[in-house]
Amino acid sequence: MAEDQSHKLSDVLDKLETAAHGDSITVQEVVKELGQKSFASLILIFALVSTSPASAIPGLTAIVAVIVFILMLQMILGRDSVWLPDVIMRRELPTDKLCKGIGWLRKPVGFVERFLKERLTWLLHHPWLYLPQLLILVLTLFMPFMEVIPTSGSIASAVIALFAAGLLTRDGGLVALSLILLLAIPVVVWQFGFGE
Template sequence: MTQPLQNLEQLLDRVSTVARQNERVSIEMVIESIGSRSFGPLLMLIGITLFSPLSGIPGMSFFMAAFVLLVAVQMLIGRKRFWLPHFILNRSVEHKKLQKALDWLSKPARGIDRVLKPRLTFLVQRGGSYGIAALCVVVGLCMPLMELVPFSSSAAGLALLILGLSLVAHDGLLALLATVIFGGAFSFLIIHLL
């Protein structure tokens, strides 16, 4: 049984292990390594993908939006284990590209992990986690539009990464920060589309 993740560095280490062992790394391989029972690590995975250089792959925002919506809706309805369709699970990337993105993120991950601690836990446990799932539905619905405005999907990715971290570390302050970041990205999107 996979041990629950405690921080961002552990997530990157697990994904890096999969990348070193395979020529191409599928989403299914990554999810198996981090566990499919926890909403936080899956959000972190989506956030890392959108915030990293991998977000430059055409259509990545649209694809990740579908992933966010599937996971968030399943959390809202109370599923204990997440189901994802094969078209998402089979998507893969070359291990060299993935490892380059992971290397790029490793130093910031160590710094971020130093400041994580349980705070304002009511925002990330029980009812609060449903609020986070609802926010993720909104983010997922907005992401296809973010493909039209440069860097807005990276901001949404950062917000999703922080939301995932808040669930893993039981840090409600991070959930508030992610809400502010997404609010800023949404405002930026609206200004540029009008």
Template sequence: MNSPNDPASLTELLHRLRTETEGMDQVSVADILNAVGERSFGPLVLIAGIITLAPLIGDIPGVPTLLGLVVLLTLGQLIFHRRSIWIPGKLARRNIGRQKLIKGLDWMDKPARFMDRWTKRRMAWLVSGPGQYLMAILCMLVAAAMPLMEIVPFSANGGGLALTAFGLAIIARDGLLALLAILATGGTAWFILTHLPW
């Protein structure tokens, strides 16, 4: 599900998003998928997590749910080995101002450099081969919970953190980081269940 052209680090992914969207006023979901590679599992999950975490973007009502839908649709199709990914036109055309996107990416620069220093190839069996399908299913569960996260304050940050960790773990082949992502997923689920308004 991953490609040799995938970015090798979080810093490289942020750079790719900047360069691939240069000259645009508005950046659509389709533009983001093209920038990260629509058939690339790790970068796709990572960028959904980053955007959910980024201030000014992830706090916009509807954005976590939109990103959850993108992750669900694309990963579901990748698991079943579709040759091309289909996304409804209405969803693909949803956009955000590039200036706002760049501000969010700029905010991520320092954390990205920190995370890249600490990730390395270890316990790779967790994030490659059959393990990669388990990671995809867990990411889809996080994505499916995104609408609930919009109801429970601050829980979307936990979901964004889990997706970011899963995506980075897959790119860096870092199984230890994948285990931390699983813990973040469990912690977020517990937080949502104990803070639901009903």
């Protein structure tokens, strides 16, 4: 289910930065700060973190893949509020690396934001929304293995972030772009990992 209101991407970064205090922050604190109903916001923030320097945190790509898989499945099934298992909710992320990642994301997010607007909103609803959702679901199954191919996990996370950004800003054009890129990911990963 698409988000009902349009949101600024930078607002999501602001909320996460506000929540990042002390030496570490738990996934549960992130969910609490962004909201139990904010599927797109949560998918966006975890995907963005996985594309930033914070992705250097060991195992982060795999954790993000699991979180996005669970959230996307719940979106497809039409669940109204977020549920994540306790083992993930208790997972801690170092705030210094997280804040560094947020700072790194500010400029590209600010640049992209200038071009976003409400358009092609029919793409934000089912049945049209099922295709990118299902492709992302499949993609997350492969993301933990992408860590062996340099940058491939970040590429996958960036495309997922584009999709979530399209939902948040009600920009169907961005959702369409993410769909095209989702279809292209296998080719790009193959070229990066196995091309001559």
